[in-house]
Amino acid sequence: MIAQPDLDRMLEAAKRAASHAHCQYSQFPVGAALLMDDGQIIPGCNVENVSYGLTNCAERTAVFSAIAQGLPRKGMRSVLIYMPGQTLYSPCGACRQVLKEFLPPEAPIYATCDLPEFKQWTMAELLPDGFDF
Ligand code: THU
Numbered sequence: 001m002i003a004q005p006d007l008d009r010m011l012e013a014a015k016r017a018a019s020h021a022h023c024q025y026s027q028f029p030v031g032a033a034l035l036m037d038d039g040q041i042i043p044g045c046n047v048e049n050v051s052y053g054l055t056n057c058a059e060r061t062a063v064f065s066a067i068a069q070g071l072p073r074k075g076m077r078s079v080l081i082y083m084p085g086q087t088l089y090s091p092c093g094a095c096r097q098v099l100k101e102f103l104p105p106e107a108p109i110y111a112t113c114d115l116p117e118f119k120q121w122t123m124a125e126l127l128p129d130g131f132d133f
Pocket of ligand 1: 023030047057
């Protein structure tokens with residue numbers, strides 16, 4: 001469970017990140033906000049490529065950025081994704097596997113849009129029986 005003030009900050013960060021998306025091929029901006037245990041929020045956006053398969057999703061950008069910044073890999077608490085518009089979407093399969101690498105099974109994951117609604121899962125609900133050694 002994430003407290004409302006933190007959720008508000010995550011939404012604000014995800015919206016700002018979505019405005020930075022490089023998505024000229026899909027015209028589908030996505031913003032992500034990764035909440036760390038110490039309260040800091042790491043943003044991510046989708047970064048597309050003319051060679052379409054090289055696209056990096058917003059969720060993975062946020063997680064990879066946290067790792068690149070040297071933040072504690074066990075310190076990831078929650079992720080919120082924001083996709084502008086009136087439809088609630090869900091994180092893609094590749095991102096679920098990457099999130100599972102770092103977020104604990106009970107971590108809450110949120111998806112929202114411009115409706116006053118959220119989808120919410122735990123990490124374990126989002127990717128049951130994901131790949132692991
Ligand atoms: N996208 C994300 O950033 N996250 C997801 O979970 C689903 C899809 C991006 C990838 C691509 O740039 C655009 O949305 C359309 O698929």
